[in-house]
Structures are given as C-alpha cells and as structure tokens.
Amino acid sequence: MTDDVLAEQVGYYRSRAEEYDATAYGDVDAARARIARLVATMAPRGRVLELACGTGLWTEALARDAKSVLAVDAAPETLAIARERVPSNVTFAVADIFGLAAEERFDVVFFSAWLSHVPDERFDEFWRLVGTWLADDGRVLFIDEHTDERPKEAYVSDGIVERRLTDGRTYRIVKHFIDPAALRERLRTLGWTCTITRDGDDWIAGTAIRATDS
Numbered sequence: 001m002t003d004d005v006l007a008e009q010v011g012y013y014r015s016r017a018e019e020y021d022a023t024a025y026g027d028v029d030a031a032r033a034r035i036a037r038l039v040a041t042m043a044p045r046g047r048v049l050e051l052a053c054g055t056g057l058w059t060e061a062l063a064r065d066a067k068s069v070l071a072v073d074a075a076p077e078t079l080a081i082a083r084e085r086v087p088s089n090v091t092f093a094v095a096d097i098f099g100l101a102a103e104e105r106f107d108v109v110f111f112s113a114w115l116s117h118v119p120d121e122r123f124d125e126f127w128r129l130v131g132t133w134l135a136d137d138g139r140v141l142f143i144d145e146h147t148d149e150r151p152k153e154a155y156v157s158d159g160i161v162e163r164r165l166t167d168g169r170t171y172r173i174v175k176h177f178i179d180p181a182a183l184r185e186r187l188r189t190l191g192w193t194c195t196i197t198r199d200g201d202d203w204i205a206g207t208a209i210r211a212t213d214s
C-alpha cells in the first residue's frame, strides 16, 4: 500500500511542478525572503546534500554559503525549474531518496517539506540512510510544517491525504505534520539530538546531530 502511495506521491509532484511555486508559496518573492532568512540562521557550510529539492527555492539559498550542493529529487520536471535558478556550485540528481547511493559524506543534509512525506514505517530507515550520508560531525537541517496545519488537509486514511491539482486530478500522498516534542523523542531513540524551533504558525525548523555518549 505505502509503496503505491510513494509512487503516486512522485507522480503528483511531477504533475504539479509548473504550478508548485504558486500553490505552495503564493508570493514567491516573500517566500524567497523568508527562506533566505531561515537558511542564513541555519548557516549551512561546506558540502551540502539537499533531499527533495523540488523547484530549487531552498537550493538557491543554500548555495550562497555552501561550498557545494548536491540537490536530489525524484521529479525531473521540478529539477528542470530548479536548474534555472542556481549558481554553478550546485549539481542535480534525479533519484529516489530511498535508493540514493551517495559517493561522498556531507557536512550538511538538508530537507524542506520532505520529512512529513516519509511514511511512518519508513521513518527509521530514512534516518539510518541520512546517517550514512552525513560526515561524522555533520548536521541535519530541516524545515517542515507544524501539526497545527493538519486541518488544511483531506485525510483519506491514517497518514495519507488526497491532494488536487488545478486541473482537477487527485493524488494520494503521505503527510505527517510535525509535533516537535514527539519528533525530538523519536529521534532521541534513534541516536539523534534534535532541536526544533517554530517559524510563524506554519513552519518548524529543526537541527539534528548524532548524540554523543556522556
């Protein structure tokens, strides 16, 4: 069931690529300013791996201070838009995150609006993979939507919502809004130390590092 929904989720974002910025962010200039502020606060440096980069609004901000960015997404249509926005220190890869084989380790693994699309039963697997991509002293930086945003979705079953494109086509996708305390605790059991702050009513900003024994 979940594999079907994961495939449908990619299909949804492939079809949504052209309308994504307008329907996800509305005022793109205002979103850019907010993104630039948040990324400056997170201060990504060195080699950055960005997962589920989408149309590249975060990629362009990450690339300002990073040495290099490898930006990955399963939807080539979103990468075609992202490619037009970024400087030369960014490279792109079309790949499924769950099958990604990175050849290097990264100082930062970043993802925006991705963790909430990870199925509950693949959460541990996802974070194990993140650990394989991250340098020993690396940081995981993420942005997502707070659980207070849940009422805006149409849930069809536990963790699965129906989304509609402007042409009327509907898709099922995974959506787990973020409860900061629950996420911190779940990550603690997996060996991560996580801090989460709220940005506005809708977004959360998280940092996770490997827990050290003391």
Ligand SMILES: C[S@@+](CC[C@H](N)C(=O)[O-])C[C@H]1O[C@@H](n2cnc3c(N)ncnc32)[C@H](O)[C@@H]1O
Pocket: 006, 009, 010, 013, 014, 024, 051, 052, 053, 054, 055, 056, 057, 058, 072, 073, 074, 075, 078, 095, 096, 097, 098, 111, 112, 113, 114, 117
């Ligand atoms: C909500 S969008 C986030 C885009 C961008 N990070 C942002 O915040 O604007 C989710 C992205 O995840 C990508 N995606 C969905 N499933 C994926 C998978 N299995 N592997 C890689 N990317 C995936 C979609 O193509 C889409 O671009």
